[in-house]
Structure formats: structure tokens, C-alpha cells
Amino acid sequence: MNAQERLLGIADDELVLGWRESEWTGIAPLLEEDVAFSSIAQNEIGHARALYQLIVGEEGDADALAFDRELEKYRCAPLVELQLLDWAHTIARRWLYEIADEIRLAALKDDPDPAVAGLAAKIDREETYHRMHAAMWHERLRDEPRFQAAVEELWPYAVGLLPSELRDELAVRTGLDLPSDNLSQAHERGTHTDELGPLWEEMTEVRRSAPAGAQW
Amino acid sequence: MAAVEVPRDEQAFLEYVQSGGQVETTDWMPDDYRAKLIKFIEMHGNSELMGVLPEREWILRAPTLQRKLALTAKVQDEVGHSQLIYRVVEDLGKPREQCLQDLVDGKAKFHNVFHYPTYTWGDVGVIAWLVDAAAIISQKALLKCSYAPYARIMKKICWEESFHILHGRDVILAMITGTQEQFELVQEALDRWWGPLMQFHGNPIPKDEDPMYLWRIKSQGNEEARQQFLDGYVPQILELGLELHDPKLRKRDDGVWEYSEPDWDELKHVVTGHGPKTEERLAFRRRFLEQEQWVRDVVLAA
Amino acid sequence: MNEWEVFRRERKGQPFEHAGSVVAPDADFAEAWAREQYGRRGESVALWLVPRDAIRDVEDWADEFDLKYRRVDGYSIKARLKEARERAGTAPRDR
Numbered sequence: 001m002n003a004q005e006r007l008l009g010i011a012d013d014e015l016v017l018g019w020r021e022s023e024w025t026g027i028a029p030l031l032e033e034d035v036a037f038s039s040i041a042q043n044e045i046g047h048a049r050a051l052y053q054l055i056v057g058e059e060g061d062a063d064a065l066a067f068d069r070e071l072e073k074y075r076c077a078p079l080v081e082l083q084l085l086d087w088a089h090t091i092a093r094r095w096l097y098e099i100a101d102e103i104r105l106a107a108l109k110d111d112p113d114p115a116v117a118g119l120a121a122k123i124d125r126e127e128t129y130h131r132m133h134a135a136m137w138h139e140r141l142r143d144e145p146r147f148q149a150a151v152e153e154l155w156p157y158a159v160g161l162l163p164s165e166l167r168d169e170l171a172v173r174t175g176l177d178l179p180s181d182n183l184s185q186a187h188e189r190g191t192h193t194d195e196l197g198p199l200w201e202e203m204t205e206v207r208r209s210a211p212a213g214a215q216w
Numbered sequence: 217m218a219a220v221e222v223p224r225d226e227q228a229f230l231e232y233v234q235s236g237g238q239v240e241t242t243d244w245m246p247d248d249y250r251a252k253l254i255k256f257i258e259m260h261g262n263s264e265l266m267g268v269l270p271e272r273e274w275i276l277r278a279p280t281l282q283r284k285l286a287l288t289a290k291v292q293d294e295v296g297h298s299q300l301i302y303r304v305v306e307d308l309g310k311p312r313e314q315c316l317q318d319l320v321d322g323k324a325k326f327h328n329v330f331h332y333p334t335y336t337w338g339d340v341g342v343i344a345w346l347v348d349a350a351a352i353i354s355q356k357a358l359l360k361c362s363y364a365p366y367a368r369i370m371k372k373i374c375w376e377e378s379f380h381i382l383h384g385r386d387v388i389l390a391m392i393t394g395t396q397e398q399f400e401l402v403q404e405a406l407d408r409w410w411g412p413l414m415q416f417h418g419n420p421i422p423k424d425e426d427p428m429y430l431w432r433i434k435s436q437g438n439e440e441a442r443q444q445f446l447d448g449y450v451p452q453i454l455e456l457g458l459e460l461h462d463p464k465l466r467k468r469d470d471g472v473w474e475y476s477e478p479d480w481d482e483l484k485h486v487v488t489g490h491g492p493k494t495e496e497r498l499a500f501r502r503r504f505l506e507q508e509q510w511v512r513d514v515v516l517a518a
Numbered sequence: 519m520n521e522w523e524v525f526r527r528e529r530k531g532q533p534f535e536h537a538g539s540v541v542a543p544d545a546d547f548a549e550a551w552a553r554e555q556y557g558r559r560g561e562s563v564a565l566w567l568v569p570r571d572a573i574r575d576v577e578d579w580a581d582e583f584d585l586k587y588r589r590v591d592g593y594s595i596k597a598r599l600k601e602a603r604e605r606a607g608t609a610p611r612d613r
Contacts, residue, residue: 022275023276025272025275025295026272027500027504029504029508029511029515030512031295031298031302035292035299035551036553036554038554039558045284046285062281063282067280140514140543140547203277204279205277206336207279210279216283216337216387242575369538372537372538376559515547516541
């Protein structure tokens, strides 16, 4: 995977995860959390936007890159495509995602391209608050059987988020064992779940209703 | 200097609030004042929360990243407002859990506009621009509410609403200056929303017969609010080339707006839980309220 | 109940002012939630979060005796000042 593909993968992860997390708007378990969670979703979309803009260049159309591709051209990992409209799974994914994201951002901050390294550093600083939030919820839910089950279920997907050279660190940080060939396999980036199609349909419904280039 | 004492008798209390007196949470208040206050403020909280549901669908379908962010932020504000508002109700004696349960059980009211369906991105613009405009007129009047904790949160609410209207107008303007189909989407949405907008501020009960005004919970009558809305927004609508199809709508020489009598029966029917989308939206909210009760049990346990 | 009162400083030089409250099980949750409710638009440079039951409410004072001697409204110097000026010949001319 070249650098561009790698960035696109991260951008698509942030877009789709942000989209999924915005599904909780108005229906989160506590009003205070609803407000806080919405900021996280907005931040993810903001990161996606910045990454898309970096890829297309200053004069390029980030929206076109975000929305106007065919399904097979999206590079998001299966983890973010899943609709998880229950809190245990949602927080399990949050927690796993933030740990994985921190690991890959650390690598990106050392990128030879200063624009990439700079953006990674900016994203990383904003993610500090996401990590605090995820750790806080993990602390509170870790003893709940349904949360533990959710983490176990999503773990193979979380592994698939990272390139193989970063997976050992993920295992160390989460305290979970990497999937081996005999047991559950990681859900690798490169194929999509059957949830991405309907998501993309809904996400682009209004956009596709007008000719390309229409202003909104 | 003696501290201002809130009088402990209903007539004196009435005179006190009518001459601008303010009431805090721990002050004595007549039972009727407290009951009306709770009901009014609760309805406001319910409305902010129910308003989220139609708009939420369009967050998911927003056609650009910028619009997605703006709409998410706007709706986030509405949820934040409901948090501020339910806290006020809770400090008056009705727990938030009870408010939310009454809401999903259909025992509590919320504003008419949130019982109606949305069909297109045109609705998104019309709601953010005109529904929020109608709401902000009421909210500005509430800055003078005799119950001080409510008046204080209205400051934050009004401050946050200012971007909503601008965002709504921006959405509308982009479509008005876009394709012919986009223009027609806006016109069509406006046609559907005009009726509910005209009903929004409530039937024209004279101020002096409105208990909410007598207690100075509201500082303006319903008709006054509606006139303000028409005065501010009809010119803005017409200058875009949009049409308002009420043949009686006109401004008289004395500055008063005339219009076809809104359907007050429809308003009553809708706010008592019989709007086109009422049941579906309450059921949606009930589903998640029940499903995630375990989270509140875990988080709010001592 | 788990109310946390939120005080916010709008900008340097301003005092902390009461802004509202969040219902939260502990300081971490109160912080996470208050940060967003009272700071997502950069409207606060600092917050203080205080559990409601840590606050001692004080609302009444005794007002039985005449304490005007220690307040500005307890002093009316106009008449004596006029007399003093007349004696000294420095009274301002009547208009």
C-alpha cells in the first residue's frame, strides 16, 4: 500500500466512523453524553476533511473525494462500517479505535512529508480528549459482561484497522491476544462488509439528487 | 439594606412578578405558579429533544462535509439546550427521568412543528432558518421570565441559536441560487411548513387572559410574537423570489399583519399527540430510552 | 443526586461565574461533559466543577438593629457641609 492509499484509508475510516457515531445524535443514553459524543463525531469528520484536502491539494475538491467514489474505491476498514446502535458495542469500538488510532498516528507523525506529519500532530492533539473520554467509559463499563462480550466480538475487526507491523503494540495496549489462524481471523482492510453499501446510499442520497458540481 | 423578600401570598406574589420581581429556586412560590412553570419549561425541553429526530436523518444525508458538520453542530446545540432545560425542571422538583418517561408515554407535550415529516433537503433549510427564527422570537421574550434560573439559561440558548438561523439561511440561499430543481425544493418545503409556522406561537389569546403572561413566565403575548415573526421574515422570504400562498397575507398601513386564520383545531390535535409523525418519533425515542436504561443504572449508581 | 455545579471564566481578567450544572457520577465524567457543554465554542477559558453538596448555601442575615453607621447610606453630610462653607465664606454662589 502506498502512502496515498494509507492516508485515504485513515480518511475513510474517520469519515465512516464519524458518520456512524453521528447516528447517536439525540438518542445517546444520557443528555450530557449526547452532547460530548457529538463533538467526537464532528471531530472525526473534521479529520477526514483535512486528510481528504491534503490528498487532493489546496485547490482540490475534498467533498468529491469523500462522496463521489464507487463503493469499491473506499479504503475504510470493516470495523467502522458496522452499525452498532447499542452502547456497549459503540463504546467498545470507541475504545479499541482510539488505541489503534493513537498507534498509527504516532507512526504518521514521523512521516518524511512535513504536511502529513504536521496534520498527524494536529489530529493527535485533538484526539487527546477522545482518549480521555474512551478511557473514562472503559473504566466504568469494563466489568459489565455485555461490554466484555462486545470487546471480544469487535477485537478481530480492530486488529484489521492496523497494518501488520503495528499489531503487536495494539495487543499489548489492549491486553488482548492477536487472532491466530486457527481461531478468529482479523477482518482485514480491503474488503467491505455488506453494511457499507446501504451506508453509502444514505450518505450520498441528497448529493446524488442534483447534477455533479451542484452547490449545496 | 434589606434583601428583597419574595412575598408569601399569592396576590402579593402576582404583583411582585408583574412589577419585574425575580424568583429563584429556593423562594416561596404559589403552587399554581410552580405547576405552570414546570409544565411550560418541560414542554420546551421536550421540544428541543423531539426536534432532533427529524433533523438527525438529514445529518446522515448531508451533501457536503461542511453541511454535515454544521448540521451536526446545530442539532448538538438542541440536545444541549434540552440538558439545560431539564436541569431547571429538575431543580423545580420534577426529575429528568420522569420528564423523559412522560414524553415517550405521550403524557407530555412538545411544539407542533416537530410532529411533522421532512421530505427533502429543502426542509432542512426551512427548519433551520424559519422554525428556529420563530423559536428565537419566543426565546428572546423568555429572557425576561420571572423565574430567574430559566431566564439565565435562555441567554446561552439565544446566543447559540444565532448561528442556526444564519446556517439555515445559507442552506436556503445555496439552493435558491442553484438549479431550478433546488429552488423548487425550497418553495415546496416552504409551502408545507407555512401552516405549522403560522400556528407555532399559539392561538391569539389576549395577554391578560394568558396565565403564563400574568405570572410573567412569558413576557409577550402569542399574537405579538407572531407579528414579530411576520414582520421580520416575510420580507426576507419574498426578496428571494419565493412565494407565500396565503391570499390574505398583507401588512396593513398601521403595521399590523393580516393573514388567513390558522387552523387552531389542527394545532390542538397535533400537540395533543396526533401529528403525522408523533407516534413514530415517540416510539423511536422509547426504544432507545429502554434499551440503554442499563447504562444510566451503571453510570448514575453511587 | 449527582449534580456538579459548573463555574466558568469567560476570559482572563473575568471572575468565575456560575454557568449551570451537569449530572455526573464523578469528576472525570463531570469534566468530560462540562468541557463540551460549556466550552465547545471557545466560550470559556477555564471551568471549576464543584459537587453540589460541597457548596454551603448562605441566604439570610440578621437585620434587627440599626447598622447604618457602617454604610454609606448612614451618612448625610449635606446640611453640615453647607453650614461649614457659609462660616468659612466659601459657600458656592446660588444660581
